[in-house]
């Protein structure tokens with residue numbers, strides 16, 4: 001009976017395993033120089049030890065042109081408004097720090113995008129473009145990151161998902177485009193998925209990307225993807241990240257499913273360095289497509305019709321827990337820039353304890369909290385021990401869980417991110433019907 005029920009749930013999960021994504025592209029805004037000054041890390045830390053706990057209204061005292069452009073950017077971004085990021089940037093001067101490295105494990109990035117070009121991580125051990133693996137790490141010319149499909153530094157994005165996620169996290173401010181949560185940051189681009197490379201094992205590439213991020217001293221890993229089956233190799237890689245003090249921000253998934261019953265991985269490994277994120281809309285309701293779980297999902301963040309960067313210097317809208325995850329990653333980077341000694345566990349504590357309490361999240365997330373940037377940076381220790389924040393280290397691996405492996409009758413491109421064992425947590429709307437049609441091709445990994 002139970003297995004039958006589980007089977008039904010899984011079938012339901014799969015038949016609804018799509019995510020509504022709308023692309024509406026706009027031409028790139030005029031590139032202008034960002035005037036944000038890079039402060040010395042030490043003075044930043046010193047300054048940031050001052051704790052502002054006043055939660056009054058925002059005052060727009062800065063009338064500079066830069067602020068004026070930023071306000072225009074933010075006016076088109078409901079998510080940024082919703083998470084109180086503008087207040088944190090203006091009042092606390094919380095802009096992040098280039099020393100904070102965020103690994104974005106995704107479809108790559110538009111390396112030339114005016115909003116992203118200044119925030120790309122640089123591998124100091126590698127000479128770009130000489131065709132030689134200078135640092136001997138197995139990836140040739142991995143200057144801004146690595147493409148695990150081609151084993152080289154070509155991390156260009158021919159899907160759009162990765163560029164979108166990178167922009168939510170770390171688009172620079174003030175050029176008239178979009179505003180990232182953390183405008184000063186180093187984005188390490190790790191490409192695990194390419195819609196134009198059929199037959200690639202996304203899970204294997206994911207595991208390699210996690211290891212790369214840890215070895216190259218990323219502080220935070222953003223993983224806006226996942227799959228229905230747990231992987232010991234993936235878990236081991238995230239364990240390696242945990243030991244190295246790397247925070248792992250993971251999408252709860254878009255399976256319309258209760259994650260307390262049906263795991264989605266890596267979000268649901270129940271490890272102390274993983275924070276699982278679901279998505280809310282402008283009206284602060286969890287999206288019907290988003291996974292939820294009173295025990296499994298840690299935090300909610302904006303994930304519906306989110307405006308960010310797209311390949312070709314463009315901008316557009318996407319929806320899903322992927323986007324929500326990127327918001328949380330951005331705020332985590334702001335926290336780390338402000339409190340450099342924070343462990344992943346303490347960052348998770350801050351994110352989950354300081355958010356906006358909302359009963360609409362009851363039964364949907366563990367703490368009924370929605371991400372709030374300003375509060376995460378100003379409210380300290382609310383008396384809950386770090387060990388009380390995350391679930392115990394017990395893995396509920398579903399032995400019979402399965403995932404979509406084949407994509408019969410479809411091109412890989414049309415099928416989006418689910419042709420292998422790890423998929424993106426937001427899909428193009430056009431893929432919706434195709435996914436529904438081919439859902440019965442699912443087999444175990």
Ligand SMILES: [Ca+2]
Nearest residue numbers: 133135137139
């Ligand atoms: Ca290399």
Ligand SMILES: [Ca+2]
Nearest residue numbers: 127132134141
């Ligand atoms: Ca090289």
